[in-house]
Amino acid sequence: MKVLAIDSSNQPLSVALLDDQKILFTTTMTAHRKHARYLLPIIQDMFKKSSLTPQDLDRVVVADGPGSFTGLRIAVTTAKTLAFTLHIDLVGVSSLLDLALNVQNEGALVNPIFDARNQNLFTGLYQIKNGIPQSIIPDQHVSIDDWTEKLSKYKNQFLYVVGNADHFKSNLKHVFSDHLIVSKGINNLPQAANLGLFGENKTPVSDVNKFVPNYLRLTKAEFDWKQQHPKAANKDDQSYVNEYTAKI
Amino acid sequence: MKQNLIMSFESSCDETSVAIIKNGNKILSNVVATQIKSHQRFGGVVPEVASRHHIEEITFCIRDAMKQANVTYDDLDAVAVTYGPGLVGALLIGVTAAKTVAWAHHLPLIPVNHLAGHIYAARFIKPIVFPALALVVSGGHTELVWMPKEGEFKIMGETRDDAAGEAYDKIGRVLGINYPAGPDVDKMAAKGHDTFHFPRAMDNDDNYDFSFSGLKSAFINTVHHAHQVHKKLNHDDLATSFQDAVIDVLVDKTMRALKKHPVKQLILAGGVAANHGLRSRLEKQVDQLSGTELIKAPLKLCGDNAAMIGAAGYIFYKEGIKADASLNADPGLEFDWLPNEAK
Ligand SMILES: [Zn+2]
16 A cells, blocks of 8 residues: 655654555655645655656545644645545544654653644643554643643653643643653654554545644634624534636 | 646635636636635634635535536646735645646646736637736736736736725725625615715826725725714715725726727726626726727626636646746735836
C-alpha cells in the first residue's frame, strides 16, 4: 500500500511517502511558514524521486487538527482533494496524536502541546498502549490553569511533554516536579513518517466530501452569534451554504 | 477529439465555484456554492468563516461540475484558478484544490486574476473586440480597465477608498438592509427621487479614479441627523439619491475615458454590474457614441463564479501562461497601471 502522509498543522511542515510500512521519503522543515507554496512541490519531488505517479497512490493520511487554521486547511484541502480526485482512501489523524507518536515508551503518559497564545493551548492526554497512543483526555482548546487542574490526578506518574511547550513548562513543573520529562529537538516536531505508519492501519473516512479540519475552536464571530442564538446554535454549518448552477 | 475543456476554480470571497468550460465560451457546467446566508448572520463576510465553508464545499463543487458537464479527467485539457485578488484564506482553498487536481491528472495549471475573470464573463455574450474598456464594479472593486489587446489589462482608474458595492452594503446597514444590500437598494431606487443631492466625489477631477467614502458619510450623517430630530426620511428617496450619485460618477468617468480612448467595446462587469440603474444609464449614454458597443456581463454571471475564470483562463492557456505547483494565493494582486502619459 502506497501512502502519502502530511502534517502542516503548525509551523513545521512534514511530508512522507511510504510503501507497505517502508518509509520511502520523509521530510520535516521549520524554515518558513509558506506551507501553501512548498507542500505540493515537496510531494511532487518525492514522487519523481521514487519513480511513482499520483495514480500509484492508495491512501492519504493527514493530521487534521487542532493547529493553525491556515496550516490545517492547506494540508486538509490537499489531502481531501487528492483522495477525492484519485478515488483513494483518506485517513484523518489528530495532529496532537501525531506528535504523541514521537514517544514510544510503553505505558508512558504523553502530553502533546500546541501554544494557542494568551495562556491557552491545544492539547490532550495520551497513553502508549501496544506502541500506540490512546486518548486519555480528549484533544481540546483550554487555558493552562484548567489543563494543569485536569492533569493533577496523574501527578504521581511521569509525564512526557512534546511539542510547543515552552510557555507552559513552569506550570507543568509545578504539578509534576521531577516527574516531568520535556522532549527535546526532533521529538518536538511532527514526523509524517510516523503519521503514515500509524494511518495505514486506521479506518478511512466514510465520506471524503464532508471531511474538514478539527479546529476545536469556533471563530469569534460564530462564538458570539451562537451565544446570542442558542436555538440555532447546533445547526449544521453546511446548512448555511446553498449550491446552485449558474448558466446562461 | 479534444475540444479545449478547462476546469476552473473560484474561491476569492464567499462563493465556492467550479466550472467546466469548452473553448473559452461555452459553459458545460458552473456550480456555485454561495455562503451569503451564513455571513448574513454577521452582517458581512467574516474571512475565517468563509475559509471554513470553502473547505466544506470544494470537492462537492468539483463532483457536481463534472457530473453536470458529463466529463472525466481524461477529457480535460487544463485547470484554471483565481489566485488573487481576494481574501487570502479563501483564495488558498481554490488554489490548493486546483493545484492538487492539476498535479494528480498531469494537467497544466493556469493562474487567473479575479478581475480578468469578471471582465471575461462578457465572453459568454460575444467575442471581445479590441481595443476595449471595462468598468468592473463589485463589493471589492471599482476599476476602469483598458484592454489594448487580448490578454492585456491596464488600470486607468480605481477607487481610492470604498468599492461601490461596499458603499451599498454600508448604507444598506443604515437602512436596515442586510448584506448584500445592492439588489434591494436598486429596487428602492427605482421608486424614489433624488431629493438629497449627495456629493459626487471627484466627478470633476481630471483623472479616472473614484471615491465613495464621502458619499457614504454624507448619507449616514443625513440619516443620523434626521433620527436625532425625530424626522422620518423617505427610504426610497434616500436610495435613489445614493444610487444616482454612484451612477453619475461611474458613468461620467467611464464616458470621459471612452472619449479620450475610443474603443470598440465597453464591458460592464462585476457584482454591481447587475444593478439595473447602472445598466440602463450606461446603455443610454453609450448609445449616443458611434463605434462603441456596450457588452454587459450576463446577469447570472455578474457575481463571483468559476465560469468567468474558465473564460479568462482559456485566453491565458492559448498564450501558454502556466503556473507550477508553488502557485500561492496573492490577495493584493493587481493589473499594471496604464502610464500617466498614456491616459
Ligand atoms: Zn468578484
